[in-house]
Amino acid sequence: MESLVLSDRFSDFYHAFHQDDQTAYVTLGVPFENIDPLAVLELNGDSDGTRFYWERPEYEMALAAGNKVAVLRNSGSGRFRNISRQSDSLLQTVRYFSEINHSMAGAHLAGGFSFFDQSMSGSWSSLGNASFFLPEWLLVRDGQFSMINITRPWNKKDSLEEIQNWFLDWINQFVSRLSNNIERSRILRYSVTPGGDIMPVESEAERIRWIHNVTKARQHISEGHYRKIVIARDLKLRTKNKVSSTKLVHFLRKEYPSCYTFMYQLNGDATFLGSTPEKLLSLHSQYIKTEALAGSIPRGNTATQDAILEKKLQESSKNREEHAYVLDAIKDKLSMLSDSLEYAPEPVIKKYANVQHLCTPVAASLRNNMNPVDIIEQLHPTPAVGGYPELDAMQKIQELEQIERGWYAGPVGWFNSNRRAEFSVAIRSGLIRRNHVQFFSGCGIVEDSNPEAEWEETRIKFIPMQKALEYALE
Ligand SMILES: C=C(O[C@H]1C=CC=C(C(=O)O)[C@@H]1O)C(=O)O
Numbered sequence: 001m002e003s004l005v006l007s008d009r010f011s012d013f014y015h016a017f018h019q020d021d022q023t024a025y026v027t028l029g030v031p032f033e034n035i036d037p038l039a040v041l042e043l044n045g046d047s048d049g050t051r052f053y054w055e056r057p058e059y060e061m062a063l064a065a066g067n068k069v070a071v072l073r074n075s076g077s078g079r080f081r082n083i084s085r086q087s088d089s090l091l092q093t094v095r096y097f098s099e100i101n102h103s104m105a106g107a108h109l110a111g112g113f114s115f116f117d118q119s120m121s122g123s124w125s126s127l128g129n130a131s132f133f134l135p136e137w138l139l140v141r142d143g144q145f146s147m148i149n150i151t152r153p154w155n156k157k158d159s160l161e162e163i164q165n166w167f168l169d170w171i172n173q174f175v176s177r178l179s180n181n182i183e184r185s186r187i188l189r190y191s192v193t194p195g196g197d198i199m200p201v202e203s204e205a206e207r208i209r210w211i212h213n214v215t216k217a218r219q220h221i222s223e224g225h226y227r228k229i230v231i232a233r234d235l236k237l238r239t240k241n242k243v244s245s246t247k248l249v250h251f252l253r254k255e256y257p258s259c260y261t262f263m264y265q266l267n268g269d270a271t272f273l274g275s276t277p278e279k280l281l282s283l284h285s286q287y288i289k290t291e292a293l294a295g296s297i298p299r300g301n302t303a304t305q306d307a308i309l310e311k312k313l314q315e316s317s318k319n320r321e322e323h324a325y326v327l328d329a330i331k332d333k334l335s336m337l338s339d340s341l342e343y344a345p346e347p348v349i350k351k352y353a354n355v356q357h358l359c360t361p362v363a364a365s366l367r368n369n370m371n372p373v374d375i376i377e378q379l380h381p382t383p384a385v386g387g388y389p390e391l392d393a394m395q396k397i398q399e400l401e402q403i404e405r406g407w408y409a410g411p412v413g414w415f416n417s418n419r420r421a422e423f424s425v426a427i428r429s430g431l432i433r434r435n436h437v438q439f440f441s442g443c444g445i446v447e448d449s450n451p452e453a454e455w456e457e458t459r460i461k462f463i464p465m466q467k468a469l470e471y472a473l474e
Pocket of ligand 1: 295
């Protein structure tokens, strides 16, 4: 990267903005070596303890970001609107320079929202109800193309030469830190991962209580309080050995290539991560994609068994009902933002390593250019993670679950100054803080649900994170 030379356009760019009082940050986008962004995150070390990772291998797109230049936080019921406003103001103060014309060349904000808007306690408090960061660096791999966006505060006193040199030095230091750490990793290549014990902190009493609560939910449904509710549970584990988040993420993305694998850590505290099959929103040129994903059945051990289960899922009225609530809610919510809604007439089956789901992809063109956070506010929570009707179910979830959901089932992702965005629903996820691990798993309850079978469904949904944890012990 020593050959980085900024064209005359950079000088024009500098002169256009350097006296501008509205400018607070400058972002430079340059092509980068085609290297795995997760390896970069791992090799770069913790730095200031703020990190983000995002990948859906089947889309051939990965994104890693580190070090905060600015942080947006908010809590309470106005958190979506507040983050939308804060992000508009912040992004208006970032001046962007790139020789590349690409929708990922720009300033990005990475983070997400908790499921509920009540204040967060314990390990969740570092993430808050809503937090995003403007990273110092963000590396994007899009197929065979890679680029890095680097952001720094703008100081009117800096000369053109000083700014150019700063960027040049930054890139050189970044690259040499990566090379030195690659050398170090090569030396350690043959070291054996010791693994370590994982101690589950789960009891039969918890199982009985959860099943009792699902039975209660069914009763509420038959009394007509609501028609569907999603009840989750957690699995608390304690590990003897340290957990490597990047190793855990590496395992997840390898095993679940059609899921979004994500990781988010703010200020070196707890890390929230997971591998979710559920897309909340992708936004590109005012075109939205989302999906209804609800209704589940396990995978079979043989092709025949798998096909029989698939057919059973397609024909299950209980699962079709669960699914229909989600699709109806998405259609209602999107029709307020768009005049053109497209969705498949029948759900398709999406197969993952341990489970298969009913899925209906939905697409729409936005009527107006919107901040992605305003769309998320409309979509969250879908009845795939909340219930139907939404408000009635939401009020009951906390009473019946008795866990703090935190960011489980909340919107997690990124958006950028080109109004491109991608957010997932953060299910099949967990929170790690030192040697304390908490995984989450839930399922939709309708009148016909069998509480024992739902317990089994949540057990199956925990498996990916449990396997990844075993792999990630150092
Ligand atoms: C709430 C979860 O899954 C949702 C997404 C897909 C299928 C679901 C189901 O069949 O119950 C759930 O609605 C979870 O995995 O924690």
